[in-house]
Amino acid sequence: AQKVTQAQTEISVVEKEDVTLDCVYETRDTTYYLFWYKQPPSGELVFLIRRNSFDEQNEISGRYSWNFQKSTSSFNFTITASQVVDSAVYFCALSPWGGGNNRLAFGKGNQVVVIP
Amino acid sequence: DTGVSQDPRHKITKRGQNVTFRCDPISEHNRLYWYRQTLGQGPEFLTYFQNEAQLEKSRLLSDRFSAERPKGSFSTLEIQRTEQGDSAMYLCASSPIDEQFFGPGTRLTVL
Numbered sequence: 001a002q003k004v005t006q007a008q009t010e011i012s013v014v015e016k017e018d019v020t021l022d023c024v025y026e027t028r029d030t031t032y033y034l035f036w037y038k039q040p041p042s043g044e045l046v047f048l049i050r051r052n053s054f055d056e057q058n059e060i061s062g063r064y065s066w067n068f069q070k071s072t073s074s075f076n077f078t079i080t081a082s083q084v085v086d087s088a089v090y091f092c093a094l095s096p097w098g099g100g101n102n103r104l105a106f107g108k109g110n111q112v113v114v115i116p
Numbered sequence: 117d118t119g120v121s122q123d124p125r126h127k128i129t130k131r132g133q134n135v136t137f138r139c140d141p142i143s144e145h146n147r148l149y150w151y152r153q154t155l156g157q158g159p160e161f162l163t164y165f166q167n168e169a170q171l172e173k174s175r176l177l178s179d180r181f182s183a184e185r186p187k188g189s190f191s192t193l194e195i196q197r198t199e200q201g202d203s204a205m206y207l208c209a210s211s212p213i214d215e216q217f218f219g220p221g222t223r224l225t226v227l
Contacts, residue, residue, distance in 0.1 A: 004158075033214060035215075037218075042220070043205065043220060043221050043223070044218060044219070044220045044221065045159070045207065045209075045218035046218075047215055047216070047217060047218075050214065050215055091158050091159075093158075095214075097214075100171075101164045101171060101172045102147075102211065102213075102214060102216070103149065103161040103164060103172070104149075104151075104159070104161065104209075104216060105161070106158030106159050106160070107158055108156070108157055108158050109156075109157075109158050
């Protein structure tokens with residue numbers, strides 16, 4: 001079974017501060033994908049980033065960066081210099097790798113509130 | 117607009133009625149997923165299609181739920197004899213292989 005845990009529920013930051021979201025996962029698969037999705041108030045889930053389990057290189061994409069550590073089963077996500085438009089619920093998700101049903105297992109989400 | 121579309125966006129129904137939702141995936145995507153999201157929770161997997169074949173169903177999908185994807189294009193999700201516990205956001209996603217792209221969802225309210 002696959003499980004994703006996002007411990008924090010709501011996080012409030014002042015605009016331009018950085019915000020880091022924690023994600024811990026459980027899986028018996030040796031290869032898998034990890035994702036972060038954003039869900040703004042409009043409700044549509046927006047794909048942000050994907051990482052393969054066999055690639056632990058951490059990267060930065062614009063104001064987004066992530067820290068993947070397979071040894072601790074964590075996939076943390078950071079928004080740098082937050083903006084009001086970043087206010088949303090952020091979901092960490094896990095799926096199998098390798099064709100077939102790549103069903104996503106989501107965490108409960110982190111509500112991020114950016115205060116102007 | 118070439119994204120995933122869902123219809124209707126909102127549906128209010130009385131308990132015991134049947135409802136049907138439609139999902140139009142991105143045209144070149146052969147994989148289609150349905151998820152259900154209740155308030156304050158992450159989406160939960162319901163069912164998966166590859167082309168027109170329904171290959172997996174979650175235990176969440178009771179006998180009152182049925183999904184189809186005729187001709188491997190659009191998909192429908194029907195709920196028979198709705199119950200108040202069916203109130204949720206129903207999300208559809210399509211995928212070429214790995215990333216899943218979600219539609220705006222159908223919010224169902226059962227009175």
